[in-house]
Amino acid sequence: MIPTAMYIGLSALLFTIGVLGVLLRRSALMVFMSVELMLNSANLALVTFANQWQSVDAQIMVFFVITVAAAEVAVGLALLVMIFRQKRTTNIDTMTSLKG
Amino acid sequence: MLARLTNAEQLMMQLSWYIALIPALPLIGFLLNALVVRNERANGLLASASVLAAFGVALYAVVDLAALPEESRRLTVTLWDWLSVGNLTVSMGLLFDPLTAVMVLLITGVGALIHIYSMSYMHGDARPARYFAYLNLFVFSMLMLVMADNLLLLFLGWEGVGLCSFLLIGHYFDRKSVAPGIVPSEAAAKAFVANRVGDAGLILAMLLIVSYFGTLSFFGADGESGFLNKATEVSFISVNVSILGSIGVVSAIGMLMLLGVTGKSAQAPLFVWLPDAMAGPTPVSALIHAATMVTAGVYLIVRTHIIYDLASDAASWVTVIGGVTALIGATAALTQFDIKRVLAYSTISQLGFMIAAAGMGAYTAAIFHLLTHGVFKALLFLGSGAIIHGLHDVQDMRRMGGLRKSMPTVYRIYLLGALALAGIFPFAGFWSKDEILAHGWYFAQDYNITIMLIVSSLFTAFYMGRQIALTFGGEARDEDLHPHEDLGSMKWPLYLLAGGAIIAGILNIPGVHWLHDWLHPVLHEETELFTLSMGIFATITTLLAAGSGYLGYWLYNRMDRSQIRAGEEDPAHYYLGDIWKGFELGWGVDYVYTRFLVKPYRAFARFMYRVVDQQAVDGILVEGTAGLVGKLARLGAGAQNGNVRSYALVFFVGVVIVVGYVVFGA
Amino acid sequence: MELVLFSVTAIVALIGAVAMLISKNAVHSALFLLLNFGAIAVLYLLLQAPFLFAVQLIVYAGAIIVLFLFVVMLLGAERDEDEASNLRWQTPVALVMAALLVGEVIYLLMTPATQTVGEQAQSFASPTQIAQSLFSTHLFPFEVAAFVLLTALIGVVTLHQRRS
Numbered sequence: 001m002i003p004t005a006m007y008i009g010l011s012a013l014l015f016t017i018g019v020l021g022v023l024l025r026r027s028a029l030m031v032f033m034s035v036e037l038m039l040n041s042a043n044l045a046l047v048t049f050a051n052q053w054q055s056v057d058a059q060i061m062v063f064f065v066i067t068v069a070a071a072e073v074a075v076g077l078a079l080l081v082m083i084f085r086q087k088r089t090t091n092i093d094t095m096t097s098l099k100g
Numbered sequence: 101m102l103a104r105l106t107n108a109e110q111l112m113m114q115l116s117w118y119i120a121l122i123p124a125l126p127l128i129g130f131l132l133n134a135l136v137v138r139n140e141r142a143n144g145l146l147a148s149a150s151v152l153a154a155f156g157v158a159l160y161a162v163v164d165l166a167a168l169p170e171e172s173r174r175l176t177v178t179l180w181d182w183l184s185v186g187n188l189t190v191s192m193g194l195l196f197d198p199l200t201a202v203m204v205l206l207i208t209g210v211g212a213l214i215h216i217y218s219m220s221y222m223h224g225d226a227r228p229a230r231y232f233a234y235l236n237l238f239v240f241s242m243l244m245l246v247m248a249d250n251l252l253l254l255f256l257g258w259e260g261v262g263l264c265s266f267l268l269i270g271h272y273f274d275r276k277s278v279a280p281g282i283v284p285s286e287a288a289a290k291a292f293v294a295n296r297v298g299d300a301g302l303i304l305a306m307l308l309i310v311s312y313f314g315t316l317s318f319f320g321a322d323g324e325s326g327f328l329n330k331a332t333e334v335s336f337i338s339v340n341v342s343i344l345g346s347i348g349v350v351s352a353i354g355m356l357m358l359l360g361v362t363g364k365s366a367q368a369p370l371f372v373w374l375p376d377a378m379a380g381p382t383p384v385s386a387l388i389h390a391a392t393m394v395t396a397g398v399y400l401i402v403r404t405h406i407i408y409d410l411a412s413d414a415a416s417w418v419t420v421i422g423g424v425t426a427l428i429g430a431t432a433a434l435t436q437f438d439i440k441r442v443l444a445y446s447t448i449s450q451l452g453f454m455i456a457a458a459g460m461g462a463y464t465a466a467i468f469h470l471l472t473h474g475v476f477k478a479l480l481f482l483g484s485g486a487i488i489h490g491l492h493d494v495q496d497m498r499r500m501g502g503l504r505k506s507m508p509t510v511y512r513i514y515l516l517g518a519l520a521l522a523g524i525f526p527f528a529g530f531w532s533k534d535e536i537l538a539h540g541w542y543f544a545q546d547y548n549i550t551i552m553l554i555v556s557s558l559f560t561a562f563y564m565g566r567q568i569a570l571t572f573g574g575e576a577r578d579e580d581l582h583p584h585e586d587l588g589s590m591k592w593p594l595y596l597l598a599g600g601a602i603i604a605g606i607l608n609i610p611g612v613h614w615l616h617d618w619l620h621p622v623l624h625e626e627t628e629l630f631t632l633s634m635g636i637f638a639t640i641t642t643l644l645a646a647g648s649g650y651l652g653y654w655l656y657n658r659m660d661r662s663q664i665r666a667g668e669e670d671p672a673h674y675y676l677g678d679i680w681k682g683f684e685l686g687w688g689v690d691y692v693y694t695r696f697l698v699k700p701y702r703a704f705a706r707f708m709y710r711v712v713d714q715q716a717v718d719g720i721l722v723e724g725t726a727g728l729v730g731k732l733a734r735l736g737a738g739a740q741n742g743n744v745r746s747y748a749l750v751f752f753v754g755v756v757i758v759v760g761y762v763v764f765g766a
Numbered sequence: 767m768e769l770v771l772f773s774v775t776a777i778v779a780l781i782g783a784v785a786m787l788i789s790k791n792a793v794h795s796a797l798f799l800l801l802n803f804g805a806i807a808v809l810y811l812l813l814q815a816p817f818l819f820a821v822q823l824i825v826y827a828g829a830i831i832v833l834f835l836f837v838v839m840l841l842g843a844e845r846d847e848d849e850a851s852n853l854r855w856q857t858p859v860a861l862v863m864a865a866l867l868v869g870e871v872i873y874l875l876m877t878p879a880t881q882t883v884g885e886q887a888q889s890f891a892s893p894t895q896i897a898q899s900l901f902s903t904h905l906f907p908f909e910v911a912a913f914v915l916l917t918a919l920i921g922v923v924t925l926h927q928r929r930s
């Protein structure tokens with residue numbers, strides 16, 4: 001039996017790596033991928049606790065997370081493609097219309 | 101003490117509401133002139149008429165007063181309760197007793213003449229409505245001063261005349277300088293500030309009176325409850341003045357009032373404003389600085405004479421200041437070359453006579469001199485106005501000369517005034533001045549002061565002789581001047597005043613002392629016996645004065661244009677050097693004030709303006725705050741750079757903090 | 767034994783994640799992410815979630831990564847971003863914050879570990895049990911999730927419609 005703490009620790013580490021990816025990478029695609037990583041780390045934590053408390057509901061929650069994540073990726077990438085058509089670059093630092 | 105009033109007398113008091121008309125009429129004149137009337141001729145007529153009417157009412161009141169038995173000669177009227185705070189009640193009350201009566205007659209009488217003179221003199225002035233309005237306001241304030249039945253109302257008038265003299269001295273406020281190199285607006289400010297310093301003393305005296313007597317009323321509603329009645333009761337109480345030791349209450353009050361008097365009546369050391377006040381129009385100088393405002397101090401002392409009777413140390417201070425001032429004024433008047441400045445310093449000197457007389461207990465003599473001086477000084481000022489007018493605004497005597505030929509009427513009138521001032525028998529000044537000297541020598545036996553006064557009177561005669569010589573004697577020294585005598589309606593006031601200068605002496609001739617008897621109910625002075633030795637004393641002093649007067653005339657009459665030139669020093673400067681210069685500068689008092697008070701204060705004000713106001717307040721506090729807010733805002737706006745990554749970073753920082761709180765804190 | 771399994775899988779997951787982070791080539795990043803997803807799927811298996819293991823692989827590894835790769839190829843974004851970042855201070859701050867977070871988590875985990883996870887006596891989340899729960903208790907979210915997918919589909923198609 002493995003202590004819960006180790007799984008949670010792993011989840012936290014993956015989450016942090018995902019955050020760093022969001023903050024430090026400038027390509028929109030890389031940011032997306034990092035977000036997926038973050039989602040996965042959260043899923044991992046959920047499954048860990050599902051196992052600890054013998055709960056099905058948590059796993060079902062993970063199921064839904066995955067579903068919504070898939071939908072979100074689809075739409076997000078579609079938007080990204082549209083933006084790329086306009087700006088010819090995926091560098092998010094150039095997308096500053098919300099400035100001020 | 102006055103007896104309790106009988107029913108008849110109380111009835112009389114109720115009917116005497118009309119004395120309120122005396123100050124009311126000039127007040128109405130002021131309001132109309134200030135707000136409604138805009139025509140120059142109408143301004144002048146209205147102003148003169150209001151003062152004349154007041155004079156008429158005053159005459160009627162005098163007749164009324166004379167009809168009353170001597171012990172109850174006082175008309176009073178209480179218009180309304182002014183203020184009522186705790187135990188102190190002050191009413192808007194006027195009184196009319198013999199002392200007030202002579203002051204009122206002087207103020208309205210000479211005042212009316214000066215108003216009439218002004219109509220001609222100020223013809224063509226840029227701001228006639230303002231002038232006549234303030235002249236009326238001045239008369240109103242002065243009347244309130246002398247008719248007040250309590251010290252606070254007197255102070256109202258006191259401040260009012262100070263204000264009006266500020267306004268009137270600064271009548272030419274848009275000019276950079278008037279003849280002797282004085283800026284009118286600065287001269288006005290100087291007058292006001294010097295007065296203010298004195299006023300502080302008067303206010304402190306009022307506070308003392310309130311705390312020890314509980315009332316500021318002179319005689320109270322029933323004639324017996326005022327602080328003057330109760331003064332004897334507290335004469336033994338001492339006030340502790342911290343490190344200075346303790347002093348009797350009455351003495352303290354007396355000395356503090358003296359401070360107020362030195363400011364208002366231009367005594368040492370606060371006389372510096374009066375010579376500069378010549379920057380105002382000449383009729384203003386006549387009214388305010390000869391006949392009326394400056395005499396307010398003398399009136400105050402005489403009205404509250406009981407205080408000085410009880411406090412001999414305060415009284416001796418009064419005398420000393422009066423004597424010293426008389427000397428300073430006389431020596432300074434010797435050296436001036438501006439025609440009005442001579443008269444200004446002469447006024448200071450003569451006020452010193454009056455104050456010294458009051459200090460020595462010769463109250464009637466002081467009032468007598470006040471009246472005669474009012475007449476002949478006004479005459480001299482108006483005469484000098486005629487000269488200045490005839491020479492088209494030249495005031496420097498070094499440029500005059502030989503005017504007796506081109507302005508004969510003025511010459512004769514002026515000579516009359518000069519003889520009166522010098523105290524030559526039988527003109528007005530002789531009687532009043534010699535009464536003061538006689539009292540000082542024989543009754544008060546204050547020899548030092550009396551000698552100072554005698555020396556001053558010798559100088560007085562000398563400088564008047566000098567002035568006559570420089571102005572009227574010799575030959576004309578400046579070809580550019582074309583004097584012409586064009587008196588117009590100025591001559592009637594001049595003639596009337598000249599008549600007064602001749603006969604005013606009979607008010608109080610020894611033996612038939614009408615003024616003394618008239619003022620007796622108020623002043624309670626014993627009649628002084630007139631002895632032969634006093635007569636000889638008077639003759640000697642007068643002969644000495646006449647001699648020095650003629651000496652002055654003779655010395656300066658001989659000089660011609662080679663010795664007296666505009667812009668150059670008086671020939672006497674050659675012989676007396678720095679002493680002469682010291683006299684000319686009023687013994688350096690003004691210099692001390694300017695150098696050690698005014699200049700540092702001005703530098704301080706400039707500092708406050710440039711550094712504190714402009715740099716600190718405007719720069720740092722106002723613009724700095726705005727700039728700081730702007731910078732902070734710009735800094736804050738930097739957070740909205742539109743970059744998603746930085747927003748995400750902020751998110752993340754928040755997450756770290758919250759997690760930290762949950763983990764470590766809660 | 768289980769510990770070894772866990773450790774190896776965990777390390778693989780971490781390697782994948784870090785490599786994804788620092789890789790300059792987008793395609794390489796996607797593939798490393800795939801590796802990470804795979805490791806996480808194995809972890810699910812270790813945590814007695816076989817259904818999720820399958821779903822993870824099918825959806826994440828099979829669909830989402832593919833989608834990413836499609837877009838990368840489409841946009842030609844294999845190359846790395848060339849210009850220098852204009853938020854130079856972001857890097858150090860982000861790293862510091864990340865370190866802080868990790869520190870907090872480690873602190874949290876220092877508390878004596880009492881709970882354990884791992885192999886259970888009875889399975890509690892077999893596909894049957896999940897299906898039972900999904901179609902009874904959680905029917906409504908299930909339908910909504912379907913709806914979400916439908917919406918996403920329609921949305922994507924709409925976004926790329928040519929104006930006619």
